[in-house]
Amino acid sequence: xxxxxxxIENLTTSFKIGQAYYAAxxxxxxxxxxxEVLGIVGESGSGKxxxxxxxxxxxxxxxxxxxxxxxxxxxxxxxTSELNQFRGDKLSMIFQDPLTxxxxxxxxxAQISETLILHRPKMSKQERYDRVIELLDLVGISxxxxxxxxxxxxxxxxxxxxVIIAIAIAxxxxxLIADEPTTALDVTIQAQILDLIRELxxxxxxxxxxxxxxxxxxxxxxDRIAVMYAGQIVEIADVHTLFENPLHPYxxxxxxxxxxxxxxxxxxxxxxxPGLQHLPRTGCRFAARIPWIDExxxxxxxxxxxxxxxHFVRCTCHxxxxxxxxxxxxxxxxxx
Amino acid sequence: xxxxxxxxxxxxxxxxxxxxxxxxxxAQSMPGDALTGLxxxxxxxxxxxxxxxxxxxxxxxxIKYADWVGGLVxxxxxxxxxxKMDVSELISQRMENTILLSIVTLIFTYLMAxxxxxxxxxxxxxxxxxxxxxxxxxxxxxxxxIFGLIMLFIFGYQLGWFPTxxxxxxxxxxxxxxxxxxxxxxxxxxxxxxxxxxxxxxxxYLRSEIVDTKQKDFIITARAKGASESRVYNRHIFRxxxxxxxxxxxxxxxxxxxxxxxxxxxxxYPGMGLLFLESINMRDYSVVTALVLLFGIAQILGALLSDIxxxxxxxxxRIK
Numbered sequence: 001x002x003x004x005x006x007x008i009e010n011l012t013t014s015f016k017i018g019q020a021y022y023a024a025x026x027x028x029x030x031x032x033x034x035x036e037v038l039g040i041v042g043e044s045g046s047g048k049x050x051x052x053x054x055x056x057x058x059x060x061x062x063x064x065x066x067x068x069x070x071x072x073x074x075x076x077x078x079x080t081s082e083l084n085q086f087r088g089d090k091l092s093m094i095f096q097d098p099l100t101x102x103x104x105x106x107x108x109x110a111q112i113s114e115t116l117i118l119h120r121p122k123m124s125k126q127e128r129y130d131r132v133i134e135l136l137d138l139v140g141i142s143x144x145x146x147x148x149x150x151x152x153x154x155x156x157x158x159x160x161x162x163v164i165i166a167i168a169i170a171x172x173x174x175x176l177i178a179d180e181p182t183t184a185l186d187v188t189i190q191a192q193i194l195d196l197i198r199e200l201x202x203x204x205x206x207x208x209x210x211x212x213x214x215x216x217x218x219x220x221x222x223d224r225i226a227v228m229y230a231g232q233i234v235e236i237a238d239v240h241t242l243f244e245n246p247l248h249p250y251x252x253x254x255x256x257x258x259x260x261x262x263x264x265x266x267x268x269x270x271x272x273x274p275g276l277q278h279l280p281r282t283g284c285r286f287a288a289r290i291p292w293i294d295e296x297x298x299x300x301x302x303x304x305x306x307x308x309x310x311h312f313v314r315c316t317c318h319x320x321x322x323x324x325x326x327x328x329x330x331x332x333x334x335x336x
Numbered sequence: 337x338x339x340x341x342x343x344x345x346x347x348x349x350x351x352x353x354x355x356x357x358x359x360x361x362x363a364q365s366m367p368g369d370a371l372t373g374l375x376x377x378x379x380x381x382x383x384x385x386x387x388x389x390x391x392x393x394x395x396x397x398x399i400k401y402a403d404w405v406g407g408l409v410x411x412x413x414x415x416x417x418x419x420k421m422d423v424s425e426l427i428s429q430r431m432e433n434t435i436l437l438s439i440v441t442l443i444f445t446y447l448m449a450x451x452x453x454x455x456x457x458x459x460x461x462x463x464x465x466x467x468x469x470x471x472x473x474x475x476x477x478x479x480x481x482i483f484g485l486i487m488l489f490i491f492g493y494q495l496g497w498f499p500t501x502x503x504x505x506x507x508x509x510x511x512x513x514x515x516x517x518x519x520x521x522x523x524x525x526x527x528x529x530x531x532x533x534x535x536x537x538x539x540x541y542l543r544s545e546i547v548d549t550k551q552k553d554f555i556i557t558a559r560a561k562g563a564s565e566s567r568v569y570n571r572h573i574f575r576x577x578x579x580x581x582x583x584x585x586x587x588x589x590x591x592x593x594x595x596x597x598x599x600x601x602x603x604x605y606p607g608m609g610l611l612f613l614e615s616i617n618m619r620d621y622s623v624v625t626a627l628v629l630l631f632g633i634a635q636i637l638g639a640l641l642s643d644i645x646x647x648x649x650x651x652x653x654r655i656k
Contacts, residue, residue, distance in 0.1 A: 058556055080565070088562035095560075100553035104652060105575055114571075115561040151651040167561065
């Protein structure tokens with residue numbers, strides 16, 4: 001597979017709280033191929049953003065172990081100046097909060113230009129201006145010449161989000177990490193932006209990591225989906241397999257929580273993701289939230305099993321899982 | 337932007353008018369008037385009354401106020417009882433000294449505050465930062481008048497590096513180079529004493545602003561663009577951290593103009609603060625009134641200056 005763009009191996013990102021380190025990303029391995037959108041889904045606190053920040057190496061005081069191979073460079077071992085060459089150029093990121101991600105004292109044009117100045121020093125002023133206008137136009141901002149001179153506080157949340165996207169795609173990155181890129185946008189703009197990301201993928205043969213909790217968006221966009229829970233990948237499969245034949249109890253619960261037609265009561269996953277310090281570190285991490293499942297069916301040290309080619313699921317508990325509102329018998333002749 | 341400045345100026349005007357009315361009414365409620373103390377006590381009461389009528393002292397307050405303001409606008413602040421000279425002339429001499437002292441103090445203050453604040457904020461929680469923060473705590477805790485005395489004792493008397501009182505050596509001809517050098521020598525020690533104490537609040541503001549700004553999301557955006565650490569600091573963090581300093585600047589100027597009383601007293605420096613103190617002690621009302629008005633105006637203009645600087649630095653403040 002020469003199509004491999006990013007290969008993450010046994011990545012563990014830990015933060016120091018008090019005297020001890022706690023892993024927010026725990027032994028994650030995954031690959032992103034060229035011309036592929038990898039969706040990462042999971043609840044807040046499941047480690048999706050921490051994973052994205054680790055790949056960008058944007059964590060301030062985190063211990064990062066493992067390997068993040070982008071083309072021929074291991075980002076874990078890269079020096080700061082090497083990282084600065086990558087960031088914003090081959091590797092870039094769309095941030096989730098449009099209201100705070102732009103410098104309040106800088107004109108929009110200058111903020112987009114900055115990334116061009118840093119990575120395309122030979123560009124003339126005029127070329128740079130034209131490129132910024134082109135980018136603003138590309139992300140669907142009308143009157144780009146006017147917006148060029150405006151400040152972030154003069155734009156709506158959706159427009160700011162699009163400016164952030166313009167910054168991220170300015171240098172046509174090889175790998176684009178989009179962390180909730182469309183949460184702040186209304187549905188029409190959302191569709192536009194998703195189209196734009198797809199275009200970028202096709203045009204640049206780029207790999208995209210799409211982080212979201214909007215299952216509708218991943219279903220539409222992603223080629224493969226990784227489901228994260230408590231810092232680990234609990235299931236990874238191509239999009240069709242995952243939606244048609246979800247295995248892990250967490251994946252099933254997530255999918256079951258999406259409102260569908262003809263459903264009178266929505267499934268609610270019990271409890272919340274425990275805080276970083278209180279994450280269970282042994283056994284099946286999801287066990288505490290499915291208490292009706294017999295403890296003996298969990299693995300002692302759950303690992304990813306390849307059920308069918310390319311479809312991995314953690315822990316063996318999935319073959320014994322059923323929803324409390326269903327009968328236990330139903331599941332035994334069910335989908336596994 | 338210009339709209340903002342003009343609007344801000346328009347607000348300033350009624351503020352000054354209101355201030356002058358307040359000060360005038362307070363001055364009126366003080367005992368005595370322009371004739372008290374000037375006249376021979378044996379003079380006939382009816383002659384005094386006649387004189388009062390002639391001078392307009394029996395007029396209702398708004399007419400007197402109009403007279404007073406009319407004088408003010410033409411630069412007539414009245415007569416000093418003590419110095420027997422025009423208040424405007426008296427103040428203008430002192431004002432020159434105070435302005436010089438303020439400017440030199442400001443220069444020292446920011447020369448120290450900016451590098452210390454940036455270092456402290458950028459390398460926060462290191463040993464260096466702790467040393468700087470330690471200094472600011474000592475600065476906060478030290479009363480200026482004690483510190484001034486210590487400085488005067490060490491550098492003025494013990495080491496003899498600086499003159500110990502006055503604003504210029506006697507016998508200097510105004511306007512010559514020697515005159516200005518002598519003035520600078522005299523201003524150095526009080527300015528340095530004041531700056532060493534005053535700078536600590538600016539250092540603290542700058543430090544906490546930088547520590548705060550460092551963690552903002554847009555800094556992460558800048559890093560994600562591939563900006564180097566020094567670029568992140570120069571382009572993104574520093575400018576955003578300057579906002580409160582800019583807001584503080586105008587206020588600092590006003591405190592310097594009106595609040596150098598202690599320092600001027602200790603260093604025997606003939607500025608406006610010292611004049612104010614002396615005039616209160618001598619019941620020299622016309623001087624006190626004029627100075628209170630001036631300090632008030634300085635305060636209003638200081639706030640105006642702060643707002644204008646802020647609007648230059650921060651586009652969010654400009655009103656469209």
